[in-house]
Amino acid sequence: MNSKAQKASPLIQINNLKIEGFSDEQWHPIIKGVNLTLKRGQVMGLIGESGAGKSTLGLAAMGYTQPGCRITGGEILFEGVDLASLRDSEKQNFWGNRMTYVAQSAAASFNPAHRLIDQTTASAIRFKIKNENDAKKDAKRLYEALNLPNPESIGDRYPHQVSGGQLQRVMTAMAMSPRPDLIVFDEPTTALDVTTQVEVLTAMKNIVEEFNTAAIYITHDLAVVAQMADVIKVLRYGNEIEEAETRKMLTAPKEEYTKSLWSVRSLEKKPVKVQKPILEIKNIDAAYGKFKVLHDVNISVPRGSTVAVVGESGSGKSTTARVITGLLPQLSGSIEFDGEVLPKRLEDRTKEQKRIIQMIYQMADTAMNPRQTVREIIGRPLEFYLDLKGKEKEKRILELLEMIELDGQFIDRLPSELSGGQKQRICIARALAANPEFIICDEVTSALDQIVQEGILKLLMRLQKELNLTYLFITHDISTVRAISDQVVVMNLGEVVEQGLKSDVFSPPHPDYTELLLSSVPEMDPNWLNNLNKKRD
Amino acid sequence: MHPVLKTVLGRLGLGLATLFIVSIIIFSAIEMLPGDFGQAILGQAATEETVAAFRRELGLDEPPYIRYLQWVGGAIQGDLGTSFSGRNASGTDRSREVIDLIAPRLWNTLFLASVTAIIAVPVSLFLGITSALYRNTVYDRTINTTTLTTISFPEFFVAYILILLLASLYPVFPSLANVDASTPLNERLYRSALPAFTLTLVIVAHMMRMTRAAIINLLASPYIQMARLSGASQTEVILKHALPNAWAPIATVIAFNLAYLVVGVVVVEVVFVYPGVGQLMVDAVTSRDIPVVQGCALIFAVTYILLNLIADIIGIITNPRLLHPK
Structure with a gap:
């Protein structure tokens, strides 16, 4: 693909592009003068952390800016036409015709009121690229090429009638239907489970290669971009850090920042000695109404260790956490903490039983009252569990802030005045305030950028050593599991598939599901996807 | 049965239940109105016996629940009763059916x-x-x-x-x-x-x-x-x-x-x-013509319930999640 791409002329040429966004009553720069050249048939990966401007740049390549954004300088040349200088009504002739878009959330990006096939073919018919009959036939061929089940009839369905992974593939078919010269993929697999991600990635890669379409692939996942892209461009705070051919970028990044992105996955935990179990979950069944979600779940958590619970969405891992905390009383089975059986319902538990188990959530944003200051957020468990007041409380809050590596000036801040990583640190401090023995971490790093993730994981490990804490770490991210766990529990469809020491679970032989899950985790090797699909065939 | 049909039938049932409750409210509200039709028609000069006889003739002496059942029973069959007006103390009865007044x-x-x-x-x-x-x-x-x-x-x-x-x-x-x-x-x-x-x-x-x-x-x-x-x-x-x-x-x-x-x-x-x-x-x-008041109120209630029911049904059939379930 590379050799082909190099011969071709540039399709898109972006020169010194500047974009601003409007927030807090003023304009802020989002893209600060970026250049980009994309040849026909070439796939460029745009990577960076949140706020790097990668989505804005990707959309700008189509001449589109989101409401509240404006282009303040530079050119976007598409085959020599400056899209930045065109009006919307003129750009409409390019959109859905010469260039198409694949959005992150397929579920939200399909119109709920229309059938999939009509949405798939709308652009091709609108621009008279094909007549309705041919467009529909072609859509069915694309569905088949994308490995969708029942390609003949799936298009007659409505968006809510198919799964997220299927919708993402239908959206790729929709993007491909008018045979555009450029497709912009905006984090198309971020919302998918790893096993689904592999299928969608394979389908997208094949179809882009088949039609020699140029693509911009936006993602924060390096391993994913390694599979898709010919060249990678790294962005940070609206500036370009560096650009290079994929293999070169992966093996020999030049810039410090890029190296730091690459090194995140090297975190590793030293194994700890297995102690007596602090928490034992025995034969738990649980249900939401009539819908049973947990089937005979048994998990044992040794004191002072980290037990990672992994599984895809719907596997029951968060439900397990809800049962342990008493938010969802189990139908049968028991939970023993230090040999003592905990009451099923949170209301029936003593203050002490509540204190020893604390929880940290995925979305630090929504887990804190936006109108309370850090002092109130951390102070409340101190007062409630430990009866601390006045100076003592103040002193303890400052100690806790020091433990989470934030300085004392944060005490008067509101959550809205904190970054994503700082918010999660405050949530950790709030959990620590109760002096717990056991902390449930529910996807605590999955909403964070990789570098921030690393900081949070290091902090959690240090705290564990200092305070002899026990963690139940719920996650769908295998690399996080490798980094921090002592033991691993693999869950699927409400059942425990496998559990044991990390070294045992991660080395073969595996049960089928563990094998599928582990092999689906993208690796940095650009050949990983091809090799995997060869192996699976 | 198609879930939309099921939902629509459910709404229809709820509409009927609402109508029933509204009929009770209408009836009780009118019961609570001050004043008396007999007294109003016959004037202050009428003796208590005359008023009582007049009330008996109109059926106003029956206990409320009997009168409610009679009214609702009639209404179901399209009979909203007879207007009070047109009657007078002299006994001549030129009163008309409520339905003929309202229609x-x-x-x-x-x-x-x-x-x-x-x-x-x-x-x-x-x-x-x-x-x-x-x-x-x-x-x-x-x-x-x-x-x-x-x-x-x-x-x-x-x-x-x-x-x-x-x-x-x-x-x-x-x-x-x-x-x-x-x-x-x-x-x-x-x-x-x-x-x-x-x-x-x-x-x-x-x-x-x-x-x-x-x-x-x-x-x-x-x-x-x-x-x-x-x-x-x-x-x-x-x-x-x-x-x-x-x-x-x-x-x-x-x-x-x-x-x-x-x-x-x-x-x-x-x-x-x-x-x-x-x-x-x-x-x-x-004029304290109670059957007419009740009849009008009931028709208003039916209008409200019916139109809202139609809006509900439009909401249901334009929602593809309900119209085309998984």
Whole structure:
């Protein structure tokens, strides 16, 4: 693909592009003068952390800016036409015709009121690229090429009638239907489970290669971009850090920042000695109404260790956490903490039983009252569990802030005045305030950028050593599991598939599901996807 | 059974249950009204015996629950009882069936409401959709300000202004809208023009603003951005991508306004001397003609429940999640 791409002329040429966004009553720069050249048939990966401007740049390549954004300088040349200088009504002739878009959330990006096939073919018919009959036939061929089940009839369905992974593939078919010269993929697999991600990635890669379409692939996942892209461009705070051919970028990044992105996955935990179990979950069944979600779940958590619970969405891992905390009383089975059986319902538990188990959530944003200051957020468990007041409380809050590596000036801040990583640190401090023995971490790093993730994981490990804490770490991210766990529990469809020491679970032989899950985790090797699909065939 | 049919039948059942509860409320409310029909008709001079005999004749001496059951039982069969008026102390009985009193009036009201709705609903939808399309332009602001102005004045004020303009200064339409069963259709339309116009001005603002809001609310959805990036024009985005998902709230506000046209237009009826059901009810309350009051109230309740039921059903059948379950 590379050799082909190099011969071709540039399709898109972006020169010194500047974009601003409007927030807090003023304009802020989002893209600060970026250049980009994309040849026909070439796939460029745009990577960076949140706020790097990668989505804005990707959309700008189509001449589109989101409401509240404006282009303040530079050119976007598409085959020599400056899209930045065109009006919307003129750009409409390019959109859905010469260039198409694949959005992150397929579920939200399909119109709920229309059938999939009509949405798939709308652009091709609108621009008279094909007549309705041919467009529909072609859509069915694309569905088949994308490995969708029942390609003949799936298009007659409505968006809510198919799964997220299927919708993402239908959206790729929709993007491909008018045979555009450029497709912009905006984090198309971020919302998918790893096993689904592999299928969608394979389908997208094949179809882009088949039609020699140029693509911009936006993602924060390096391993994913390694599979898709010919060249990678790294962005940070609206500036370009560096650009290079994929293999070169992966093996020999030049810039410090890029190296730091690459090194995140090297975190590793030293194994700890297995102690007596602090928490034992025995034969738990649980249900939401009539819908049973947990089937005979048994998990044992040794004191002072980290037990990672992994599984895809719907596997029951968060439900397990809800049962342990008493938010969802189990139908049968028991939970023993230090040999003592905990009451099923949170209301029936003593203050002490509540204190020893604390929880940290995925979305630090929504887990804190936006109108309370850090002092109130951390102070409340101190007062409630430990009866601390006045100076003592103040002193303890400052100690806790020091433990989470934030300085004392944060005490008067509101959550809205904190970054994503700082918010999660405050949530950790709030959990620590109760002096717990056991902390449930529910996807605590999955909403964070990789570098921030690393900081949070290091902090959690240090705290564990200092305070002899026990963690139940719920996650769908295998690399996080490798980094921090002592033991691993693999869950699927409400059942425990496998559990044991990390070294045992991660080395073969595996049960089928563990094998599928582990092999689906993208690796940095650009050949990983091809090799995997060869192996699976 | 198709889940939509099931939901619709469920709503229908709920509607009937609501109607039942409303009938109890109507009956009890009227029971609680001060004063007595017998006393009012016969005058202060009547002896207690005469009043008692008169009450017995009308069946007012029965305990309330018996009278309620008689009333509801009759109503189910289409018999709303006999009006109290037309009776007097001398014993002559020229009273009429409530249904015969209400029917022609109700027909007039429904006629006026339909004429208004036929003008107002398409106009509001058109204005709502176009102002969403050209949002924050001079057009949008003009439409918004104008409709807000008309809704801000009391109905009778709007009515008198229209009379002044279109009946007095420029006599295009008659200021009196006195119609009866023998009035031919075109004459009827001509005479109802001013009241219909007044009502249109009163209800357009609400429906138009709701349509605009419902559509603009959807314009922030990711699927609208997707539609734009597929090359859809602004008109197509609004008509094909936003509007189909906006019917539920629009239908609700239309139903609300249509119900108002049937039950809430007494002021307009009075101004134009239009013989509608609202005036009938007000008269009946003044003369303590309880069967007529109850009959009108029940018909109003049926109107409200029916229109809201229709809005609900529109909401259900325009929701693909309900119409095409997994």
